[in-house]
Amino acid sequence: MSRRTIQLDMPVHQWLMTHSLRETPIQRELRDAMEGHPEGEMQTSPEQVQLLSVLLKTMQASRVIEVGVFTGYSAMGMAMSLPDDGVLVACDLSPEHMAVAQEWWDRAGVSDRIQPRVGPAADSLAAMIDAGEAGTYDFIYVDADKTGYPEYYELGLQLLRPRGLLTFDNMLRGGRVADPEINDESTVATRELAAKLLADDRVEYSLNPIGDGLAIAMLRP
Numbered sequence: 001m002s003r004r005t006i007q008l009d010m011p012v013h014q015w016l017m018t019h020s021l022r023e024t025p026i027q028r029e030l031r032d033a034m035e036g037h038p039e040g041e042m043q044t045s046p047e048q049v050q051l052l053s054v055l056l057k058t059m060q061a062s063r064v065i066e067v068g069v070f071t072g073y074s075a076m077g078m079a080m081s082l083p084d085d086g087v088l089v090a091c092d093l094s095p096e097h098m099a100v101a102q103e104w105w106d107r108a109g110v111s112d113r114i115q116p117r118v119g120p121a122a123d124s125l126a127a128m129i130d131a132g133e134a135g136t137y138d139f140i141y142v143d144a145d146k147t148g149y150p151e152y153y154e155l156g157l158q159l160l161r162p163r164g165l166l167t168f169d170n171m172l173r174g175g176r177v178a179d180p181e182i183n184d185e186s187t188v189a190t191r192e193l194a195a196k197l198l199a200d201d202r203v204e205y206s207l208n209p210i211g212d213g214l215a216i217a218m219l220r221p
C-alpha cells in the first residue's frame with residue numbers, strides 16, 4: 001500500500017526493466033540501436049510501450065493513430081498488438097525518420113498494418129477528418145512537438161470513437177511543468193493541455209507517472 005507514487009531510483013528502475021519487459025528480439029534490437037544515438041532520448045520507454053500494448057489488447061483495438069514516429073519503436077510495439085487486419089496510421093514530419101522506421105517495421109513484419117503519413121501531423125489528422133474518418137479510431141498515441149498538443153487533442157477527439165483512448169507522452173516534461181520559473185513554449189503548451197484535460201467533461205482522465213508522464217483520456221460516450 002502506498003498513498004504516493006514511489007520514486008524510481010536506478011536499482012528499482014533496473015528491477016522493473018528486468019522483471020517486467022516482454023520485448024521481442026526485434027524490439028530490443030531497435031531500442032539498443034538508439035542507445036547513444038544523438039536523438040535516442042526521443043524513443044518511448046519500453047515499459048510505456050508495453051502499457052500501450054496492454055491497453056490496445058484490452059480494448060481489442062484495430063484502428064490506431066500515432067503522432068510522432070521517430071525510428072518507429074512505439075509504433076512497432078503497438079502494431080504488434082493489433083489483429084492481422086488492424087491499421088496504425090503513423091504520422092511524422094520527417095521523411096528521414098519515417099524511412100528509418102519503415103525499415104524496422106519491415107524487419108518486424110508489421111509494415112502491412114502501418115500507413116505512414118509524412119507531413120505536419122495537424123494536417124494529416126485534419127485530412128483524415130475530411131476523408132470521413134471521424135469517430136472511427138480506437139486509440140491515439142501522441143509523442144511529437146509539444147506546442148501542437150492542444151490542437152492534436154481537439155483533432156484527436158474528433159477521430160476517436162466513443163470510449164476510445166487519446167494518450168499523450170511527456171506530460172511531466174522531466175519535471176519542468178511543476179517549475180513556475182520555466183515558461184518555454186513547449187512547457188506552456190503542455191500545461192495548457194493538462195489544464196484542459198483536467199477540466200474537460202468530454203473525457204475521463206488519468207495522468208500516469210510512467211516514462212515522462214503519460215496522459216490517458218477516454219472519450220465519454
Ligand SMILES: C[S@@+](CC[C@H](N)C(=O)[O-])C[C@H]1O[C@@H](n2cnc3c(N)ncnc32)[C@H](O)[C@@H]1O
Pocket residue numbers: 042043044067068069070071072073074075091092093094097119120121122143144145148
Ligand atoms: C519524441 S519523437 C517520437 C518517438 C517515438 N514515439 C518512438 O517511440 O520512437 C517525436 C517525433 O515527432 C516528430 N514531429 C515533430 N513535430 C512534428 C509535427 N508537427 N508533425 C508530425 N511529427 C512531428 C519528429 O520528427 C519526431 O520523429
